[in-house]
Amino acid sequence: VPAVAKASYHHGNLRRALLDAALAVIAERGPHALSLRDLASRTGVSHAAPAHHFGDKAGLLTAVAIEGYERLGDELEQAGSDGDFLDAGLAYVRFATRNPAHFQVMFQPALYRADDPAVEAARARTSAVLYGTAATMPAASGASATEVGVGGWCLVHGLATLWLSGNLGALADDPVDLARSIASTAFGGPDAGGPPRSS
Amino acid sequence: VPAVAKASYHHGNLRRALLDAALAVIAERGPHALSLRDLASRTGVSHAAPAHHFGDKAGLLTAVAIEGYERLGDELEQAGSDGDFLDAGLAYVRFATRNPAHFQVMFQPALYRADDPAVEAARARTSAVLYGTAATMPAASGASATEVGVGGWCLVHGLATLWLSGNLGALADDPVDLARSIASTAFGGPDAGGPPRSS
DNA sequence: TGTACATCAGTGAACGCGCGTTCACTGATGTAC
DNA sequence: TGTACATCAGTGAACGCGCGTTCACTGATGTAC
Numbered sequence: 001v002p003a004v005a006k007a008s009y010h011h012g013n014l015r016r017a018l019l020d021a022a023l024a025v026i027a028e029r030g031p032h033a034l035s036l037r038d039l040a041s042r043t044g045v046s047h048a049a050p051a052h053h054f055g056d057k058a059g060l061l062t063a064v065a066i067e068g069y070e071r072l073g074d075e076l077e078q079a080g081s082d083g084d085f086l087d088a089g090l091a092y093v094r095f096a097t098r099n100p101a102h103f104q105v106m107f108q109p110a111l112y113r114a115d116d117p118a119v120e121a122a123r124a125r126t127s128a129v130l131y132g133t134a135a136t137m138p139a140a141s142g143a144s145a146t147e148v149g150v151g152g153w154c155l156v157h158g159l160a161t162l163w164l165s166g167n168l169g170a171l172a173d174d175p176v177d178l179a180r181s182i183a184s185t186a187f188g189g190p191d192a193g194g195p196p197r198s199s
Numbered sequence: 200v201p202a203v204a205k206a207s208y209h210h211g212n213l214r215r216a217l218l219d220a221a222l223a224v225i226a227e228r229g230p231h232a233l234s235l236r237d238l239a240s241r242t243g244v245s246h247a248a249p250a251h252h253f254g255d256k257a258g259l260l261t262a263v264a265i266e267g268y269e270r271l272g273d274e275l276e277q278a279g280s281d282g283d284f285l286d287a288g289l290a291y292v293r294f295a296t297r298n299p300a301h302f303q304v305m306f307q308p309a310l311y312r313a314d315d316p317a318v319e320a321a322r323a324r325t326s327a328v329l330y331g332t333a334a335t336m337p338a339a340s341g342a343s344a345t346e347v348g349v350g351g352w353c354l355v356h357g358l359a360t361l362w363l364s365g366n367l368g369a370l371a372d373d374p375v376d377l378a379r380s381i382a383s384t385a386f387g388g389p390d391a392g393g394p395p396r397s398s
Numbered sequence: 399t400g401t402a403c404a405t406c407a408g409t410g411a412a413c414g415c416g417c418g419t420t421c422a423c424t425g426a427t428g429t430a431c
Numbered sequence: 432t433g434t435a436c437a438t439c440a441g442t443g444a445a446c447g448c449g450c451g452t453t454c455a456c457t458g459a460t461g462t463a464c
Contacts, residue, residue: 009425010440030309032231037417046442051419053440107364110229143384150370151354151381158357165306171349182350185342208458209407236450245409250452252407402463409457417448424442430435 015053017043019067022060026101031061031111061105061112062119068102069122071095073129080133085148086183088133089156093179096160103160155186214252216242218266221259225300230260230310260304260311261318267301268321270294272328279332284347285382287332288355292378295359302359354382 011017021042025034036050036057043049054060072095079091096103105111113119134149143151156179162168163175172178210216220241224233235249235256242248253259271294278290295302304310312318333348342350355378361367362374371377 009442010427014440030231030307032229035417047417048419048421048443049441056418107360107366108229109365146370147381147384150367150377151384154357154361154381155350155354156357157361158353158355161306161360162353162356166308167306168349171345178349182346182353185346186350186354208409209460213407234450246450247410247452247454248408255451400464404460404462406460407458409455411454411456413451413453415450417450418446420446421444422442423444425440427437427439429437431433 011043011045011049014043014045014049018050018053018060019063022064023101026064026104031101031105031108034060036060058112062116064102064105065109065112065114066116066118066122068099068106069119069126071099071102072106073122073126076126076129076133080129080136085133085137085152086180088130089152089183090176090179092130092153092156093160093163094176096157097163097175100164103164107157152183155183210242210244210248213242213244213248217249217252217259218262221263222300225263225303230300230304230307233259235259257311261315263301263304264308264311264313265315265317265321267298267305268318268325270298270301271305272321272325275325275328275332279328279335284332284336284351285379287329288351288382289375289378291329291352291355292359292362293375295356296362296374299363302363306356351382 018039021039022034025039025042034057036054037047039060040047040050050060054063072092075091075095076088080088130153131145131149134152135145137145137148137152159168159175159179159182163178168175168178172181217238220238221233224238224241233256236246238259239246239249249259253262271291274290274294275287279287329352330344330348333351334344336344336347336351358367358374358378358381362377367374367377371380
């Protein structure tokens with residue numbers, strides 16, 4: 001099987017090409033700007049071809065979500081095994097900013113078939129990795145791994161989301177650097193046993 | 200001016216009615232499911248009427264964003280003046296979950312005219328309120344108000360976003376309760392005064 | 399009080415467009431014999 | 432080695448639909464005199 005089949009009736013790897021074109025469109029103009037006809041046109045293929053591979057738009061976005069959860073799971077696993085929860089959090093931010101199309105789709109489950117078994121499996125695995133790394137966090141404050149995990153998840157998810165929507169651009173050049181500095185404020189303060197909150 | 204003008208050629212308060220219908224649609228099906236024709240139909244008015252008030256869809260969503268930033272600014276101001284940064288964060292989560300349509304639109308600036316002066320003014324004021332309340336946070340770890348403000352913003356924004364996308368539903372009944380417990384984990388510290396609020 | 403006029407809000411018919419979907423088809427590939 | 436056949440990938444014409452937009456219009460309201 002040749003890697004690149006040119007000027008052939010069969011495309012060779014149309015499925016991958018369609019996915020890549022979709023990711024480009026989503027990153028530029030959002031998941032809702034996607035149309036199968038436009039995708040076919042960008043890929044140089046007839047407008048009915050995408051339906052062969054994905055059925056419909058939800059099918060295509062389901063494939064994007066699966067791929068996204070799998071890659072995120074991989075990257076969290078790698079970061080978490082080497083280091084700790086902080087590294088996993090930074091890997092989360094890195095993934096989101098490097099794969100904005102996947103990230104946007106993954107967290108808008110109404111766009112795709114969230115009950116697809118492959119989606120559920122990939123998401124469950126990613127979630128397990130995330131909470132697993134949270135357990136490595138020194139539980140200084142007596143918080144459970146779940147509490148730490150959810151808090152950290154909210155923090156990095158919010159940072160990634162705000163970054164991607166252009167709300168933090170003035171604060172840093174690199175979102176991962178920003179995440180590092182914020183995480184140290186939130187979880188790693190030097191005098192972490194400071195005065196109580198006034199309320 | 201009667202509050203409700205019925206069976207009249209003039210609607211009475213079509214602008215508000217269109218906004219409310221739009222908010223309902225957005226909350227149910229997302230900002231991209233919005234169409235001016237559908238909105239007109241829901242409001243019982245001809246399909247060309249919305250253009251009279253908003254020009255086009257971006258104009259309508261600009262009005263939604265302005266209203267959202269103004270209300271959020273009000274609520275943060277009220278919460279922040281009474282209490283502290285934590286209360287403002289909880290008010291942020293409360294606003295997002297009670298006004299999901301506004302919240303979704305506000306943070307997708309590509310949907311509306313983000314450079315509209317009224318949008319910029321409302322957003323700037325909200326931002327000032329947010330960072331202002333951060334300054335009331337005891338800087339236990341020597342972090343600047345900006346660092347605390349951004350960190351807190353990321354945390355509550357992430358929590359609200361994940362909640363609205365259905366990713367935290369299994370963890371709590373009320374997102375504000377969840378935010379309270381997480382905030383104490385993140386910013387609290389070991390002996391941060393008082394027993395941890397058990398979930 | 400009444401009349402004339404300006405202004406504004408909403409109408410309804412018409413248009414062109416891009417979309418998803420269907421379906422009979424054709425070209426290419428692989429396999430059985 | 433060659434032939435026949437099944438399978439699969441992609442084509443292209445056709446369809447109906449909902450959309451935004453335009454535009455001449457009409458009904459209601461407010462104001463000047």
